[in-house]
Amino acid sequence: MKKKSQILSVLLVIAMLATLAVGCNNKETNTTPTPAPEKQAEENNTVEESIIVANLAAEPRTIDPAINNAADGSTVIFNIFEGLARINLDNDKPEEGIAEKWDISDDGTKYTFHLRENLKWSDGTPLTAEDVKYGIMRVLDPNTASSYAYHAYCIKNGKAYYEGNASAEDVGVNVIDENTLEINLEYPVPYFMDLVAWHLLLPLKADVVENDPDGWSQDPETIISNGPFRVKEWKHNEYILLEKNPYYWDKDSVKIDQVKLVMITDGNTSLTAYKTDKIDYMANIPSIQIPNLVESGDAKVVDQLGTYYYCFNVDKKPFDDARVRKALSLAIDRQALVKTITQGKENPAIGFLPYGLTGVDKSKDFRTEVDPYIDINANIEKAKKLLAEAGYPDGEGFPEVAFKYNTSENHKAVAEAIQAMWKKNLGINISLTNQEWKVFIDTVGQGDYEIARYGYFSDFNDLGSLFDLWVTDGPNNYPHYACTEYDELVFAAREEQDSVKRAELYHQVEDKLMEDMPIMPIYYYTKTYLLKSHVKGMHISPLGWEFFRNAYIEQK
Amino acid sequence: MTRYILKRFKSSVITLFVVITITFFLIRAIPGGPFTDEKAIPPEVMEKVMERYNMNDPLYEQYFDYLKNLARLDLGPSYRYAGRTVNEIIGESFPISAFIGVLAILISLAIGIPIGIISALRRGKWQDNTVMLIATIGVTVPNFVIATFLIYVFALKLGIFTVGLWEGISTSILPAVTLAGYPMAFISRLVRSSMLEVIQQDYIRTARSKGLVERVVIYIHALKNTLIPLLTYLGPLTAGILTGSFVVEQIFGVPGLGTHFVTSIQNRDYTMIIGVTVFYSTFLIIINFLIDICYGFIDPRIKLDS
Numbered sequence: 001m002k003k004k005s006q007i008l009s010v011l012l013v014i015a016m017l018a019t020l021a022v023g024c025n026n027k028e029t030n031t032t033p034t035p036a037p038e039k040q041a042e043e044n045n046t047v048e049e050s051i052i053v054a055n056l057a058a059e060p061r062t063i064d065p066a067i068n069n070a071a072d073g074s075t076v077i078f079n080i081f082e083g084l085a086r087i088n089l090d091n092d093k094p095e096e097g098i099a100e101k102w103d104i105s106d107d108g109t110k111y112t113f114h115l116r117e118n119l120k121w122s123d124g125t126p127l128t129a130e131d132v133k134y135g136i137m138r139v140l141d142p143n144t145a146s147s148y149a150y151h152a153y154c155i156k157n158g159k160a161y162y163e164g165n166a167s168a169e170d171v172g173v174n175v176i177d178e179n180t181l182e183i184n185l186e187y188p189v190p191y192f193m194d195l196v197a198w199h200l201l202l203p204l205k206a207d208v209v210e211n212d213p214d215g216w217s218q219d220p221e222t223i224i225s226n227g228p229f230r231v232k233e234w235k236h237n238e239y240i241l242l243e244k245n246p247y248y249w250d251k252d253s254v255k256i257d258q259v260k261l262v263m264i265t266d267g268n269t270s271l272t273a274y275k276t277d278k279i280d281y282m283a284n285i286p287s288i289q290i291p292n293l294v295e296s297g298d299a300k301v302v303d304q305l306g307t308y309y310y311c312f313n314v315d316k317k318p319f320d321d322a323r324v325r326k327a328l329s330l331a332i333d334r335q336a337l338v339k340t341i342t343q344g345k346e347n348p349a350i351g352f353l354p355y356g357l358t359g360v361d362k363s364k365d366f367r368t369e370v371d372p373y374i375d376i377n378a379n380i381e382k383a384k385k386l387l388a389e390a391g392y393p394d395g396e397g398f399p400e401v402a403f404k405y406n407t408s409e410n411h412k413a414v415a416e417a418i419q420a421m422w423k424k425n426l427g428i429n430i431s432l433t434n435q436e437w438k439v440f441i442d443t444v445g446q447g448d449y450e451i452a453r454y455g456y457f458s459d460f461n462d463l464g465s466l467f468d469l470w471v472t473d474g475p476n477n478y479p480h481y482a483c484t485e486y487d488e489l490v491f492a493a494r495e496e497q498d499s500v501k502r503a504e505l506y507h508q509v510e511d512k513l514m515e516d517m518p519i520m521p522i523y524y525y526t527k528t529y530l531l532k533s534h535v536k537g538m539h540i541s542p543l544g545w546e547f548f549r550n551a552y553i554e555q556k
Numbered sequence: 557m558t559r560y561i562l563k564r565f566k567s568s569v570i571t572l573f574v575v576i577t578i579t580f581f582l583i584r585a586i587p588g589g590p591f592t593d594e595k596a597i598p599p600e601v602m603e604k605v606m607e608r609y610n611m612n613d614p615l616y617e618q619y620f621d622y623l624k625n626l627a628r629l630d631l632g633p634s635y636r637y638a639g640r641t642v643n644e645i646i647g648e649s650f651p652i653s654a655f656i657g658v659l660a661i662l663i664s665l666a667i668g669i670p671i672g673i674i675s676a677l678r679r680g681k682w683q684d685n686t687v688m689l690i691a692t693i694g695v696t697v698p699n700f701v702i703a704t705f706l707i708y709v710f711a712l713k714l715g716i717f718t719v720g721l722w723e724g725i726s727t728s729i730l731p732a733v734t735l736a737g738y739p740m741a742f743i744s745r746l747v748r749s750s751m752l753e754v755i756q757q758d759y760i761r762t763a764r765s766k767g768l769v770e771r772v773v774i775y776i777h778a779l780k781n782t783l784i785p786l787l788t789y790l791g792p793l794t795a796g797i798l799t800g801s802f803v804v805e806q807i808f809g810v811p812g813l814g815t816h817f818v819t820s821i822q823n824r825d826y827t828m829i830i831g832v833t834v835f836y837s838t839f840l841i842i843i844n845f846l847i848d849i850c851y852g853f854i855d856p857r858i859k860l861d862s
Contacts, residue, residue: 438588
């Protein structure tokens with residue numbers, strides 16, 4: 001008895017030590033080949049089913065186009081549905097989708113779409129203009145409770161119908177015949193084609209949706225779509241498996257058989273799965289790993305149409321004075337921030353709108369065709385001068401103000417650096433407070449802050465969406481900026497049909513915004529991702545969506 | 557016995573009722589709601605969205621509606637995942653967590669009990685010291701450290717296990733081992749101290765003086781009583797482990813229930829928060845009840861009725 005248990009305990013200790021030893025014995029384990037990926041590839045070759053495994057990083061809230069309001073859901077929707085127009089993968093502008101051409105009336109309020117012949121749903125049944133109308137009307141139907149319904153207000157009587165002041169027949173969406181759809185607008189919308197190519201106004205198959213208005217988008221059987229792919233399987237919180245849609249009009253350009261969108265939320269786990277060849281693509285790289293992976297060239301970086309900025313609450317002293325806001329903006333070194341803190345190859349902000357949008361001159365970038373509003377390095381002298389003019393020479397008498405951000409290591413690091421710059425360059429003190437995300441949105445939304453961090457992605461590949469934010473009483477106008485001149489300029493630009501004049505107007509809009517500086521742009525967002533070199537043709541849009549329409553696997 | 561069960565049932569219902577009520581009002585007191593998002597939407601749109609989920613009704617009305625549905629075992633629609641019900645989400649994720657949990661408990665018992673006994677019998681000797689040192693490490697090292705270590709060795713370096721993608725049994729081993737770490741160490745310490753106490757009791761001395769073989773004394777006579785404190789610990793342990801761990805599920809990419817305990821709060825998914833809370837409470841109450849009944853079998857002196 002004694003002996004037996006002695007042996008047992010010794011064995012146990014050995015077993016435990018052995019696991020330790022394995023962990024320490026790096027060299028040996030490194031040289032052992034991992035046969036898994038090659039084997040997998042071989043198997044794929046024999047069955048000739050090509051598959052790309054991409055990490056979506058989260059279970060989408062929904063893939064119902066009318067309900068979805070998040071980038072993960074949009075990525076799925078873009079790959080399984082297609083609107084009258086679709087997004088061109090080279091320039092991210094709208095191009096012909098299920099409509100092969102369209103006519104626009106001279107005043108820009110009437111669009112006549114001509115659908116392709118013989119369009120089919122992913123179950124093989126015919127798709128007509130009626131289905132497109134149904135999809136659009138469903139967004140505007142108040143019973144659907146679409147959180148993006150307001151994007152369709154531009155359609156004639158759209159808002160009135162949504163608010164119950166007009167009937168469905170009054171809405172300006174008319175089916176002329178099976179392949180012709182006419183949409184009348186309330187006012188000209190220069191970015192209307194972008195809206196049509198977006199993930200909202202998509203055709204839906206009425207009978208499956210009506211059969212189960214809430215549940216149809218959960219079951220692969222009833223997710224009847226019309227895009228490059230269709231849903232084959234959906235295991236919640238695990239993956240969505242897409243397969244090539246044999247009824248897609250442009251099926252010949254779809255080269256991949258399957259796309260598996262997995263949902264690995266944890267960045268480190270995702271990285272392990274990537275390194276062990278379990279997944280081909282991921283964008284949720286842990287922030288601590290980004291600098292190294294970008295440096296080594298493993299991680300790729302793509303500019304996004306989004307700006308990271310600080311809001312000043314212009315209702316509160318001392319931020320009711322534009323000189324103070326501008327002094328604070330001048331006193332920070334954005335170049336140093338992106339080089340040493342964020343380290344994701346971000347561009348320091350030189351104005352509010354990010355790079356990547358078409359300017360007055362069609363061949364130029366809106367951002368670079370005018371002089372920078374902001375120096376990428378600090379301009380301390382000028383900052384001090386402005387602060388002194390505002391009555392705070394060398395920061396004397398400047399109240400200690402609170403800065404709020406939502407809990408995150410990245411925001412904290414940026415905030416601490418800016419705190420130090422303000423202290424050193426202007427002699428002013430700020431205190432930092434962090435709050436949980438939804439608490440933060442709530443407090444900032446109620447105006448209970450002095451300075452707060454925020455960021456915003458453009459909705460469309462268009463100059464307008466980001467400037468719309470600062471219109472008086474806009475839902476996202478957290479600084480409470482209210483300027484009639486700014487509003488008028490934005491309204492004029494919104495409806496300006498001529499793209500040259502429109503871009504010029506938006507330059508004036510930005511002039512005004514940067515002159516008043518209710519928000520202080522810091523840098524433009526980037527998306528860092530890892531993609532296996534054998535996956536080609538995948539498109540990561542500047543608005544954050546992944547497109548697999550033209551993706552393929554390069555044979556070795 | 558029937559009287560006892562009835563009494564327990566009554567107190568369980570009251571407990572659950574209190575849990576539901578507190579959770580219901582507490583979560584609504586946190587700033588931000590299920591539809592508070594980065595991109596704020598116009599107020600009239602927000603109102604329609606809230607209406608869809610009956611969130612514009614007075615709070616007490618929402619509360620009674622919720623109770624009514626709950627009486628039919630309907631935990632309501634998830635506010636986060638449009639078109640899915642809380643029942644569905646729990647139904648899909650719980651079996652996965654429970655499977656890993658059962659594995660973890662089996663591992664922790666299979667290793668924890670024997671090493672506890674060994675160290676008790678070799679009290680003060682090197683076997684005891686070694687085992688207890690390891691047990692102390694097991695109790696103090698947090699599970700995300702164990703998890704990271706296991707992933708590094710078995711997934712990244714040796715490539716034996718897949719991490720991140722859920723592939724059933726093979727992917728549940730590492731999370732189960734991770735989950736087993738703490739309870740295993742705890743159980744071994746519990747068994748050790750309990751065993752030490754038991755073997756000093758008179759009846760053991762009697763058994764030994766009768767000339768019984770040591771093995772029989774320990775495994776037949778002492779062990780049964782040793783396990784009573786373990787049983788008490790097993791109740792909350794089972795409920796806790798079977799309903800999943802947020803950290804472990806996140807790290808290993810397990811689509812289990814544990815994740816929802818935390819994400820539902822981040823999402824302010826009110827129905828989901830109450831749903832998982834009610835589920836967990838009910839589960840805990842049932843397990844504790846079963847454990848109480850087990851006492852009676854192990855130690856006849858414990859009477860449930862009194």
